[in-house]
Each structure stands twice: as structure tokens, then as C-alpha cells.
Amino acid sequence: MHDGQFDALVAAASDAGVPAAAPGVDFDGLRVERTAEGFTFETPATTATGLDRAQLREHAADSPYVTNWYFWQWTVRNPESPRRAFCRRLEGAPIETGVDHGDDSESGDAKDDTESDVEGDDLSVDTDDHDGAVDTPAGETHGVPERYDVLADGAVTEWGQLRIEARLAADGERVYEVRHVDDAETDRAALTTHEDPLDAREVAKTDERDRYRPLKTAPTLQSGWVFPDLGWREVAQTVETFYPATVANWYRERRGELDVDHWRDTVSRQTGIYGVVKTWDRGEGHEHVNWVAESCCDDSQCLKRREWQYDDETELAVDGGDGQFPCREPCSVVITAARKWTRLESEQPRTYELELTPSEKEQLEAVIDAVADGRADEIREADVKDDANRYRTRFLRAKLFDDDGNLAGVPTEPDEAE
């Protein structure tokens, strides 16, 4: 504890200090009051009353509760801020729930029934059991001394493909490190160092193979970099640059305020070239939307957990995934793909007659699987036992395609045969 922290403590205990939003000292187990009889200093382990300033200083001097209070209430402030809540999460601290928004919460967001938040109780436990992932460094909330012990060694949280480590610095300051989860064991010196959170834009732009990543939450973040010494604002900004709006939406969700726009909501507001997607819902069920979700919103394609359904009353049959951060509506990638599928699905089926050996049929199925799962590049050059092997596929093409590229010589348009 430095002098400024002690002065702030006295000022706040006397209700004379800023920030006005947090008068007095009653935070994370620390209570300090000034009465006519002197100061009261109270933690879960200590209660002392009638203290003069020097005695208060003795109690405060080595107390983690005091530097913890100072960090959150004077350095970070902003009790309603999603970024603050996120940083609290990074060290397993209880997260303030803020005001009671019970009447405003989304009725459709049933997941929030599992919340154990107690409004107004700073010590409420963040169980945050939306996600199966480890939510706090040790999977549970810690009191301040226990949290400090963990922070001394580094409290580790994962957020998508980010590994975030919170550490304790001098006088209760926190520093944060962000790197790829795959680099957890890598020496920091072996990683490319970034100071500016906005550098994450460049890191996130392309995957390991230098291909553009249009979807920030695709599980294709490249590794090999580190943001080593970030302040609390910077760690939030870094995370939000890698995964835009995820902190804001996570925060809304845990307050029971996540606004979900279901497929029908989102599609119905499309205009211009995307307006056509509306025509895809023809009153014949919503199987097609299941296909969309299975295609695009699987954990293998996107780290967000899909919360949107067909509409308010109709859940999709496909699992929404296990991501920590919620997906609140079909994204632009989904809508763009859906536009294409709307066009393709407007075609009428035809019957084609062609001959394949059983193995050839299975091979076609395997090729589709390999491409759909992104496995094509992994198949070994000479592994002709794999149905989707390139030589196998080239053989199939050589044998079955005519000069116009028609499978088994059967033209796509019937009249082309004439």
C-alpha cells in the first residue's frame, strides 16, 4: 500500500472522496467507516474499532483488502462497465450485478435461471454456469487473500482461443498477458510481442495459412504472439479486438439482458439483395434453418454459442455449441450464405440416372465430407486408401467426367443431351 492509497481510503471512509459513485468503503469484504469514535476497519479476518489514523494505517498497511479496494474502486471504477466485469472474471472475483433488472430481462433467455447472483450483494458468487469452460482460475470464487495467492502465480482464463493471465503487480495493481491457448507452454521470448491492443486486428486478420478470416470468432486464430503487459483497459480492448462485442454480450447475458434476434427477426429486417432470404420461409417448417445452423454455427466453425433459434417459440434441433460468448443473432456471414442457399433451394429437383460402383458412391460421399470438414489438405499425398485422396479423386474425374465436365456423362440440363 502506498500513501496515495491510504489517503484515498481515509477520504472514502469519510465519505469525502471521489468517486461519487462509490462512497464509503464496503467492497470485496473490506469495510472502513469513520464515526465519532474513530475509524472502523473490518475484513472477514479482522474487526477493529475506535482507531485513530495511525492505527488505521497499521491495519491497512499490509492488507490485500485495501489494495484490492483501491484497484477496483479507484483505478478501474465504472461499476456498470462490462470491461470491469470481465476483468473481475479474469481473477475469479465476484461480479457486481448492478441494479435489479428483473422486470426487463429477456423472457426467452431461460439460461439465466441458473444464475445465482444476489442483487446488491458484492459478495455474490459468480457461478456463471452458462458455459462448460472454466470460468475462474480455480473454477470458483475466491476471497481477496486467496485471490491474491492465485494472482501472485498468475490466474489463467480462456476466452475462445485466447489464454489470458492476470497477475499481481506492486501495490495491488494488476497486469495481464494475452496469448493463444496453444502457446500456453511456450517461452514468452519465442513469441512475437505486441504492446498495442489494436495490433490484434492484424493478428486476427489471417489464419495460420495466411488466409483472410472474415469471421472473427472462427476457431482459426493464428498462434505465435503475445501481449505481455497490459493494463485492465488494454486487456479488455485486446479481447474485444480479437472477438468484437463478446465482452458486452457476455455481460448482458449474465445480467439476464441479452437481446436475442432469432432467425425470423433477423431475416425479416433484411432489404436490398438480402431481402430475398425472406422467401426461404415458405410455411413448410424450418428444416432449412437447421441446415444453416449445422453448416455455419457449429463449434468447428465458430466459437460463439448460438442463442438464436427459428423464432421465439421454435427451437432449432441443432446444438448451439459450447462457446463462452453468446451469439445473439444470425451474423452477416450466415445471412450472405443464406442468400445463396435461398437461390439454390428455389430450384426444383430432377431425377438423373447415372451409374456408379458402390465404392464410387462412397467416394463421392467421402469427398463431400472431407471438403465440408476442411480435411482435404490433411490427406496424405499417396494415401490412396482415403476416399478423398487427390489421386483417387482425379481418377474418378478421369473416368466419370465427359469432356464437358458432366458426371457419368449425364448433362445437367436435359435438353443438352439432344
Added chain:
Amino acid sequence: MTQALVLVAHGSHLNPDSSTPTYEHADTIRETGVFDEVATGFWKEEPSLREVLRTVESDEVYVVPLFVSEGYFTEQVIPRELRLDGWDVADWESDGISADVATYTATDTGQTVHYCGPVGTHRTMTDVIVRRAETVTGDPDVGEGFGLAVVGHGTERNENSAKAIQYHADRVRELDRFDEVRDLYMDEDPEVDDVAEFFETDDVVLVPLFIADGYHTEEDIPEDVGLTDDYREGYDVPATVGGRRIWYAGAVGTEPLLADVALERAADAGADVGDAVADVREATRVVEAAADDEPAAGDDGEAVTESDDGEAVADGGRPTAAAAGTERDDTTAEEAGE
């Protein structure tokens, strides 16, 4: 009371450089320190327009569209996606190029949102066009002996797009700095293909009024103008076409001075920008020595102004009921009619 600036742009699912100018202008403005927060949001990238407001914590938010003209995006898509309930294009009281600001409470966040007109129609965009000519020639005094062409997409469905081009061409002409000034178009007359015929000066600077480089500015226009037969083979700047030296500038939106236009938009809307406008002008100005560093045309960022299907780009034109479904892509009519 804190204030945020949010730059909104098209972005792309296919082109990694589409968002680059937006990020760079945001960085320039961020460095001035006059806004508590500077954020970017995109139609095709993240954060989406739907969610960008929740990424800033300020009470007052100035939203500036990095689009060329008033039209479909600025009048329909952006206000809808930002959830500016109560939005009415009439609140801009615009004749198609005069939108300045309309203020709403965002239903999503409760923030006060000052929704500004696009950068492309702001008067200071004229300065960016001229600056672009300075940058591409490496001559801060370029003008005498030079013609200047402001190039727009143009389309019959897109009346406001041409208005913006004409507006700036007129303003550059009034400066009496270049020997000749023309507005030319890709998809309507007078066509940029015939650029050499429209000028009598030996040197002509061609400045496309697009926000980012991409398909149109890097492939279409260079080939149409005759700078190259195949854009993949590149072209010289200047290149000689029809006896004239054509100084092809690439998209005006990649010019660093565009940050200044965004600042001016916010200032016009009531943002406290202090001395930032002058600072940005100073920081981005062309000096003679910079000529050596001049990148070849086409090197500096890419497309924002076209969507993934290569559909028409220049924003503009209030779509009529009949045109709304077809405005962005010729293929849509058949789909809409299914």
C-alpha cells in the same frame, strides 16, 4: 459526459484490406485524443453495425458513415442496424448531398447518437480529392498544366452518387487550380473509358471517389481507362493513354486526410474536437520529400465499396419500392420474384 466517435463502413467477407482505411482513419483520430473512445463497425465484418454501439461506453456517440454518397446504406441499412428508432431520412433535410446530422436515442444502448451524413458528401471531401492529386503526383502544388477527373461509379439507379461526384468536381473547378476538371463515371456518361478525349491537358489526375480500393478501383477502372490490359500485370503511374499522362490515384478514401473529413462531420454534429482538425491536416499534409515514398497506385489498401458478390457499390439512390430488391445486384430480381 464522455464522447465517442464510431466510424461505420462496409467491410468485406472476401477482401482482407477492405477495412484497412477505416482502421487507419480511426487510428489517426484516436491519436488526436479528442474523443474518449474511437470505434469502428462494419456491415460485413465485426463488430457488426448491430453491435458496435455496445462496444463504446460513452453517453454521446457521433456516428460517421465512411460511404461516398447518401443512399441505400446511409438512409436505410445503417440507421436500421444501429436501431435508431424513429429514424426518418427527412430529418436530414437533405437534397441528396447536404445531410449533416440527425440525433436519436439508440434503443439498444440508450446512448445519444448523432448520426452524421457520409464523408463523401462533406465539403471538405473536395480537399481530400485535391490532396489525393498532390499525393499521387508527389507535388504539393500540382495544378497548372494538369486536368483532374473525379470518377464515380454512376448508375441510373443511383442518382445521389452522381450528385456527389458533380458536387466535388464543381468545387474543385471553382478553386481554379487545375486547367480542366471533369466528372466521369464507370456506368454512365461521360464514361471514364474515354478519359483521354475529355481533356486537352497533357497530364490528367484520375481520382476515384471510392472509400477503399478493390475490384472497381484496382481492376475495372485501370482496365477500362486503358492503363493496362490486365490489372494483374500492373500499370505505371503515370501511364500514357491516348497521348495523355494519366496519374491514377486509386480510391480517395485511402488518403490519410479523409480522417479530417470524419472529424469535421463529428464537429458539425456538435462534437468537441478542439484543435484536432488542424492537427490532422498538418499531420497528413504532403511535403515534396514524400514523393520518393509514394506507393504505386493500387498498393494502398483495398475495397470497401463493393460487396462480396461484386455487386454495385457506390452507395446512393433512394431505392423505390420496385427497385429496393434489385438495387444491389442484378440477379436479385429473379430471386425476389420466385
